[in-house]
Each structure stands twice: as structure tokens, then as C-alpha cells.
Amino acid sequence: MSEHRRRAMIPIVPVRPTAAPTHDVDPTQVDRGKIKSKAAGLTAIAVTAQRGMEQMGARRSFATLRRINQADGFDCMGCAWPDPHPEERSFAEFCENGAKAVAEEATLRRVGPSFFAEHPVAELSGWTDYLLGQQGRITHPMVLRDGGTHYEPISWDDAYALVAERLRGLASPDEAVFYTSGRASNEAAFAYQLFARAFGTNNLPDCSNMCHESTSVALAEVIGIGKGSVSLDDIHEAELILIAGQNPGTNHPRMLTALEIAKRGGATIIAVNPLPETGLRGFDNPQKVKGLVGLGTELADEFLPIRLGGDLALFQAIGSLLVARHDAGEDVFDTDFIERHTAGFEEWAAHMRELDWDLVDEATSLDRAQIERVAELFATSRKTVLCWAMGVTQHRHAVATIKEMANVALVQGNIGKPGAGLCPVRGHSNVQGDRTMGIWEKLPPHFGDALEAEFGIDVPRERGLDVVNSIRAMRDGEAKVLVGLGGNFAAATPDTEVTHDALRSVDLVVNISTKLNRSHVVVGHTSLILPTLGRTERDEQRSGLQGVTVEDSMSSVHLSHGRLEPAGPELRSEVSIISGIAAATLAGQGAAGEIDWAAMADDYSVIRRHIERVVPGCEAYDEKVHRPGGFVLPHPPRDSRTFETPSQRAVLTVSPLQMVSAPEGHLVLQSLRSHDQFNTTIYGHDDRYRGISGGREIVMVHPDDLATLGFSDGDHVDVIAPWPDGTQRVVRDFRVVSYPTVRGCVAAYYPEVNPLVALESTAVGSNCPVSKAVIVRLVPAGQAPPHSASDDLEAGDDSEKRSEVKPHHLS
Numbered sequence: 001m002s003e004h005r006r007r008a009m010i011p012i013v014p015v016r017p018t019a020a021p022t023h024d025v026d027p028t029q030v031d032r033g034k035i036k037s038k039a040a041g042l043t044a045i046a047v048t049a050q051r052g053m054e055q056m057g058a059r060r061s062f063a064t065l066r067r068i069n070q071a072d073g074f075d076c077m078g079c080a081w082p083d084p085h086p087e088e089r090s091f092a093e094f095c096e097n098g099a100k101a102v103a104e105e106a107t108l109r110r111v112g113p114s115f116f117a118e119h120p121v122a123e124l125s126g127w128t129d130y131l132l133g134q135q136g137r138i139t140h141p142m143v144l145r146d147g148g149t150h151y152e153p154i155s156w157d158d159a160y161a162l163v164a165e166r167l168r169g170l171a172s173p174d175e176a177v178f179y180t181s182g183r184a185s186n187e188a189a190f191a192y193q194l195f196a197r198a199f200g201t202n203n204l205p206d207c208s209n210m211c212h213e214s215t216s217v218a219l220a221e222v223i224g225i226g227k228g229s230v231s232l233d234d235i236h237e238a239e240l241i242l243i244a245g246q247n248p249g250t251n252h253p254r255m256l257t258a259l260e261i262a263k264r265g266g267a268t269i270i271a272v273n274p275l276p277e278t279g280l281r282g283f284d285n286p287q288k289v290k291g292l293v294g295l296g297t298e299l300a301d302e303f304l305p306i307r308l309g310g311d312l313a314l315f316q317a318i319g320s321l322l323v324a325r326h327d328a329g330e331d332v333f334d335t336d337f338i339e340r341h342t343a344g345f346e347e348w349a350a351h352m353r354e355l356d357w358d359l360v361d362e363a364t365s366l367d368r369a370q371i372e373r374v375a376e377l378f379a380t381s382r383k384t385v386l387c388w389a390m391g392v393t394q395h396r397h398a399v400a401t402i403k404e405m406a407n408v409a410l411v412q413g414n415i416g417k418p419g420a421g422l423c424p425v426r427g428h429s430n431v432q433g434d435r436t437m438g439i440w441e442k443l444p445p446h447f448g449d450a451l452e453a454e455f456g457i458d459v460p461r462e463r464g465l466d467v468v469n470s471i472r473a474m475r476d477g478e479a480k481v482l483v484g485l486g487g488n489f490a491a492a493t494p495d496t497e498v499t500h501d502a503l504r505s506v507d508l509v510v511n512i513s514t515k516l517n518r519s520h521v522v523v524g525h526t527s528l529i530l531p532t533l534g535r536t537e538r539d540e541q542r543s544g545l546q547g548v549t550v551e552d553s554m555s556s557v558h559l560s561h562g563r564l565e566p567a568g569p570e571l572r573s574e575v576s577i578i579s580g581i582a583a584a585t586l587a588g589q590g591a592a593g594e595i596d597w598a599a600m601a602d603d604y605s606v607i608r609r610h611i612e613r614v615v616p617g618c619e620a621y622d623e624k625v626h627r628p629g630g631f632v633l634p635h636p637p638r639d640s641r642t643f644e645t646p647s648q649r650a651v652l653t654v655s656p657l658q659m660v661s662a663p664e665g666h667l668v669l670q671s672l673r674s675h676d677q678f679n680t681t682i683y684g685h686d687d688r689y690r691g692i693s694g695g696r697e698i699v700m701v702h703p704d705d706l707a708t709l710g711f712s713d714g715d716h717v718d719v720i721a722p723w724p725d726g727t728q729r730v731v732r733d734f735r736v737v738s739y740p741t742v743r744g745c746v747a748a749y750y751p752e753v754n755p756l757v758a759l760e761s762t763a764v765g766s767n768c769p770v771s772k773a774v775i776v777r778l779v780p781a782g783q784a785p786p787h788s789a790s791d792d793l794e795a796g797d798d799s800e801k802r803s804e805v806k807p808h809h810l811s
């Protein structure tokens with residue numbers, strides 16, 4: 001056993017904070033261990049302590065971690081999983097990965113002007129995402145001037161003036177793009193969208209465009225609101241919970257506590273996923289003695305190892321079997337609900353009766369008997385919750401799949417009653433709140449009307465740019481300024497080579513950030529880094545200490561208060577930075593120039609009172625967020641079984657059966673995250689549950705596929721993704737890992753394989769990048785063509801290349 005492996009298994013807790021690492025691991029060198037059968041347990045506590053000590057030291061770790069997700073504390077900046085009722089919260093209301101996120105923000109490591117003077121951007125661009133992120137908190141506003149080699153300090157006033165000058169110099173406001181990450185608070189998000197619209201554009205792409213956009217589109221069409229309908233209590237009370245395309249053990253770890261409670265109450269759990277993820281199988285709750293000694297809870301009663309993109313076929317199969325039972329006279333549908341609240345039942349049922357089962361077999365790779373067992377569980381459950389995440393949303397037919405999941409829920413009346421509902425699980429802590437606050441390239445008319453009435457401005461009504469279209473606009477010279485409110489645009493986005501070229505072509509990139517990341521080293525002609533406060537830190541403004549609000553995955557809104565001293569005296573809050581840029585940009589611009597930005601920056605209650613008058617469902621917002629635990633936003637289907645669709649009914653939809661089909665010798669690749677990362681932030685190199693540690697440039701392949709293709713575990717390969725236009729994208733020298741994924745389906749880490757996701761490959765209806773179904777082939781390392789452009793293909797080869805790839809077909 002290697003030294004590295006031993007360390008991966010038994011975390012060593014340092015006695016004092018450690019300096020930032022100065023070098024990375026070899027990205028292709030990997031140690032293998034056993035796949036874990038249960039998530040969390042004692043090791044999670046040890047890792048929490050280790051990462052806290054490394055970054056914060058003992059006292060700061062204790063003082064900070066105990067405040068995560070407490071009613072008087074701060075909201076975890078990790079995922080959007082909801083908190084229990086205030087009186088039910090435990091002393092440690094966080095998970096291992098939430099603790100890692102907090103440790104990275106509350107770190108004692110600093111990146112100041114001397115760091116930037118020492119390291120030219122050209123050098124930093126060769127560092128891995130891990131190494132960049134580990135350097136610590138950025139302490140000063142920095143600028144990289146046109147033709148410069150190093151970032152250099154700039155005053156706040158000069159930075160605001162620079163942004164204002166570039167924005168005012170644009171030929172049209174639509175040449176600016178205002179991106180938002182899901183960490184931004186509601187107050188910051190509201191101020192930011194107000195600024196963009198007062199400036200004159202709806203170019204407000206956000207990270208939601210790349211994750212749950214398919215959910216928002218599908219649910220808005222079928223139930224009238226693009227949000228999930230369940231509460232935490234519904235999960236606890238459910239009889240049946242289905243979890244599709246989700247890895248809760250890593251990406252929403254406290255969901256396991258909710259599943260454990262449901263399980264104890266007698267719930268049955270069905271997990272649907274191409275990989276047997278540990279967090280779907282079992283949970284050693286570290287807050288329970290049984291969990292600490294490895295005697296925790298078995299979770300999934302049925303595990304369905306589904307082929308990538310097979311979920312639509314699965315839900316049609318379940319629907320078809322339920323219709324057959326209904327036709328045979330069994331009481332499997334809620335006919336009263338169907339009659340009173342839905343439209344389209346007969347059309348949907350007729351479609352289900354004609355299901356092509358051969359296609360279901362091909363699309364899902366599942367055993368027919370197992371699908372029948374699952375349908376039986378649906379037939380007998382009266383309270384069912386359907387959960388999903390990006391394993392469902394990032395497919396070409398994702399919108400159709402989610403609508404099919406809604407069909408299955410609606411015909412059984414599983415919405416708007418206790419213990420039942422639709423549960424899309426959001427990734428970043430306030431991604432749902434940002435959308436509620438108006439961060440959306442599609443401005444709803446009523447929202448625009450309310451903004452105009454509140455601020456006396458004219459707002460643009462044309463649709464703005466989402467993420468994919470923003471990249472196209474930058475690539476084509478139509479967008480010249482990119483402002484990023486948090487996030488890591490350069491790493492989060494698809495088609496990395498295209499995206500990075502696009503970023504390098506713009507006149508000005510502005511990143512409002514806490515820590516160094518890829519977006520600071522893939523630079524525009526001029527680039528600014530504006531360092532901002534994190535959630536853990538005191539936000540002191542002219543009127544006193546400020547709190548900010550966030551909305552979780554279940555529409556609950558609450559306040560978050562940081563208490564730590566800011567990482568440096570130069571830091572400003574997101575609201576303060578937005579207000580500074582807005583005031584400088586809009587001065588003298590008629591009604592837009594009259595907006596009182598200083599009042600908003602001085603006292604966030606002023607923003608919350610604007611929110612009350614503009615955002616639907618936020619009446620008395622400032623008062624309600626101060627209640628213990630905050631308040632829950634209205635959700636008509638959940639609250640009263642009302643559906644704000646054109647027909648005022650929930651809509652049962654008919655979708656043709658679609659699937660992902662790879663040609664001979666090809667595989668279907670999905671990107672996924674390691675247990676040691678959150679989105680683009682890489683915490684470390686230990687994907688503990690999967691038993692993989694060390695480098696991240698790997699591709700997980702089923703052992704039988706390896707044998708068929710003539711590769712072995714440990715071989716190095718180039719991964720080639722051909723696209724129907726004749727182009728092909730390549731990542732090179734990835735280490736093959738033999739892994740029990742479904743045959744024909746392979747997996748690799750995000751963002752390392754983002755270069756393989758073509759910008760044109762997006763979900764129908766939502767434009768969400770298709771990161772879960774990339775057709776690839778593997779060749780021995782060094783054998784891929786030197787460039788990815790189509791002109792690398794041999795003359796006359798084009799038609800063959802086109803026919804080689806049929807990413808999708810219809811039945």
C-alpha cells in the first residue's frame with residue numbers, strides 16, 4: 001500500500017494551519033481503494049477536522065463551524081439543501097463537504113499584491129484549479145492592464161471608474177454580459193439585475209443555465225412554476241422516494257439525514273443512476289452512535305443501474321405499466337385529482353399504451369423484471385416523492401424527461417399533499433433565490449412592469465443571453481464586457497477551448513471573487529479582480545451590521561449573518577461593489593441615474609423593501625426574514641393544488657421516446673464530481689467513496705468495455721469526442737480506471753472533461769449543456785490528432801465522420 005493511499009484512508013489532522021501548497025499531484029497518477037458501501041461515518045468527522053485545521057486552525061474552526069446553518073449563524077455556501085426547523089437543528093448542522101466549503105472561505109491563507117507581483121498570469125494559467133484555489137483569499141482589488149503580464153493593485157474608485165468607462169463606451173448595452181453564480185445573496189442578486197436592466201440589457205446568464213434550467217422550463221410548462229413542490233417534512237413522511245441522476249452523498253450530503261428519517265418511518269427508496277454511488281447505498285450518520293461504529297442505515301431498496309439518458313424511457317415504462325393496471329381496473333391513479341386538476345390524461349395514457357418495450361430495453365439497459373418491481377412500488381404507494389439532479393437535467397431530452405417524471409407524479413395525485421411531490425435538488429446554495437430575485441435572461445413581463453413602477457426606469461423587454469449564447473456572443477465579437485458576480489465562468493462552462501478563446505477576445509472581464517480561480521487567469525484585454533466578503537464574515541455598513549438572505553431548494557428564505565473579521569480591510573461586500581459600479585456607470589443617465597445606490601449599500605433593508613414591491617410572493621419580506629427560520633415562498637401547486645398554466649390545470653404531456661445511441665466502438669461519457677470538490681472548487685484529491693485518490697485526469701470504464709476495447713486499468717488514453725459537423729474535441733493522456741459503471745457508459749471529472757462538450761450540444765427547450773451524454777471513443781495516449789479542428793480530418797473523410805456519430809435518435 002502506498003504512502004499516499006494510507007494518508008487517504010486515515011486523514012492526519014495537523015496541529016496548526018498549513019501554508020498553501022506550492023505544487024500539485026501528477027494529474028494522471030491514481031491510487032485505488034475499495035468503493036465504500038456507506039457514506040459519512042467517523043472518517044467524515046476526521047476529514048472535517050483535518051480540512052478545518054489546515055485552513056483555519058483550531059479556535060477559528062470551532063468558532064466558525066458551529067455557526068453553519070444555525071438560526072443566528074450563516075448559511076452554508078455549499079449546496080442548496082434546506083435546514084430543519086430551527087428547534088430541530090443539531091449542534092453540528094453541516095456535512096463534511098459543507099465544512100470544506102467553509103474552511104476554504106474562512107481560510108487564513110491570503111493572496112495579496114505581493115503574490116501577484118511574484119507570479120505572472122502566464123505562470124498562473126499553468127496551475128491546476130486545485131493549486132489556484134488553495135492559495136487563499138484575495139485581499140486587494142487588482143487589475144491586469146492591456147498587454148500587461150502581472151495583475152497590479154488598483155484603488156476601488158479607479159476600478160469603478162474603469163468599469164463605468166468601458167460600459168458607457170459600448171455601442172449598445174447588449175454588448176455587456178452580467179453573469180451570476182449561485183452563491184450571490186438575494187440582496188446582491190436584486191441589486192445586480194436592477195443595475196443590468198437600468199443599464200439596458202437582459203444579458204443575465206447564471207449558473208442555473210448549466211444545471212437546473214431544464215427543470216425550470218419543464219415544471220413551468222406542466223405545473224405553472226419552475227420550482228420543486230416538497231418540504232423537508234414531505235421527504236420525512238414519504239412512503240416511496242425515487243432518486244434519479246443524483247449523488248447525494250457528495251453533492252447534498254445532509255439529504256442523507258432526511259432519507260434516514262424517511263427510512264425509519266418505513267419509506268422505500270429507489271435509486272436510479274449509472275454508477276452505484278455510495279451515498280445512494282448507505283449512510284453512517286456521524287451524529288449517531290450506530291453511524292460512528294459502521295452500523296448505519298441501508299438506503300436504496302432498489303438500485304437501477306440505468307444507461308445514460310435512459311430515464312425518459314424508464315418513466316414512460318413506469319407510466320405504461322401503471323396505465324395497464326388502471327385499464328385492468330386497479331386503483332393506481334388518483335382519478336379525482338386527474339379530473340379536477342389536470343389536462344391531457346387521455347392523450348398521455350394512449351401514448352403509454354403504445355410504448356415500444358424493445359426501445360425501453362435498449363435505452364435503459366435495465367432488467368424488465370426490475371422495472372416491473374418499481375412500477376409495483378409506485379402502484380402501491382400513496383405518498384411518493386421524485387428527486388432528481390443533473391444526471392437528469394443535462395441531457396438533450398432532459399426537459400421531456402422531467403415532464404415525464406411530472407406525468408407519473410400527477411396521475412397519482414402526488415403533488416400538493418403531505419409526503420409527496422417533485423423535488424429537483426439544486427446545486428449551489430442560492431441558485432434558486434437568484435432566479436427569484438430576477439437573475440434571468442428571460443424577464444417575466446410582470447417583473448419588468450414592477451421594476452419600472454418601483455424605480456421609474458424603462459427596462460428592456462427583449463430576451464437576453466444565457467450562458468451558451470453569451471459564449472457565442474463573445475466568440476463572435478458581439479459581447480465586449482463580461483462581469484462575473486462570483487463563480488468561475490472559465491471553468492464551469494462547456495467547450496473549454498472555444499470558451500477560453502471567447503474570453504480572451506473581450507475588452508474587459510470583471511470578476512467579483514473571494515478566491516483565485518481559472519477565470520482570473522483566462523483573461524480579457526483588461527481584467528479586474530474585485531475581492532469580496534464571504535458569508536462567514538462581518539458585513540459592516542454605514543447603518544450597522546448587515547445580514548443577507550438566501551432561498552434553499554425548497555423555497556425557504558432566511559437570513560445569514562457572518563461574524564468573522566473580513567480577510568482584509570480592503571474587502572467590500574457584493575452589494576457595495578455592485579452599487580459602486582452602478583453609481584459610477586449610471587450617473588447622469590436620466591431616471592436610471594437617480595436610483596439611490598448609496599442607500600441600498602448602506603442598509604440592506606432598503607433593498608429588501610424594494611424586493612417587497614417588485615418580487616411576487618415577497619410581501620413583508622424584511623419582516624418575515626427576521627423570523628426564526630425565515631419564511632417559505634408561495635408555491636401554488638404545493639399550497640393549494642392550483643396551477644398557473646394557461647388552462648389553470650396541471651398539464652400531462654406526450655413526449656416521443658428518445659435515447660442516447662453510441663456507434664460501434666464508441667461510449668457515452670458523463671462528467672461528474674469527486675467527493676473532494678464543489679462545483680469548480682477542488683478541495684483535494686481524495687474521491688473517497690469511489691476509492692479513487694490522486695490525479696483527476698481519469699476516465700472510469702466498465703471492465704468488460706475495457707476488455708472489448710483492448711485496454712486495461714492503468715492504461716493512458718486520449719478521449720476523442722466527435723461531433724456531427726465533422727469536428728472533434730480531445731482531452732489527452734487520461735488514466736483509465738476500471739469501474740462498475742453501466743456498460744457502454746463512462747465517467748470522468750468535471751471540469752476536466754468540459755473541453756469535450758460541444759457548445760452546440762444543448763438540451764432541447766432549455767439550452768442546458770449536455771454534459772451527461774457525450775459520445776466519445778478512446779485511443780491510446782498520443783494517438784489523437786494534434787488539433788481538434790475539423791480541418792484535421794482527412795479530405796473526403798467528412799461524410800464518414802458525420803455518419804459515425806448519431807448522438808440521439810427518435811423512436
Ligand code: SF4
Pocket residue numbers: 076077078079080081093094095096097098099251252253254255
Ligand atoms: S448539505 Fe449542502 S448546505 Fe448542508 S452543510 Fe452540506 S454542503 Fe452545506
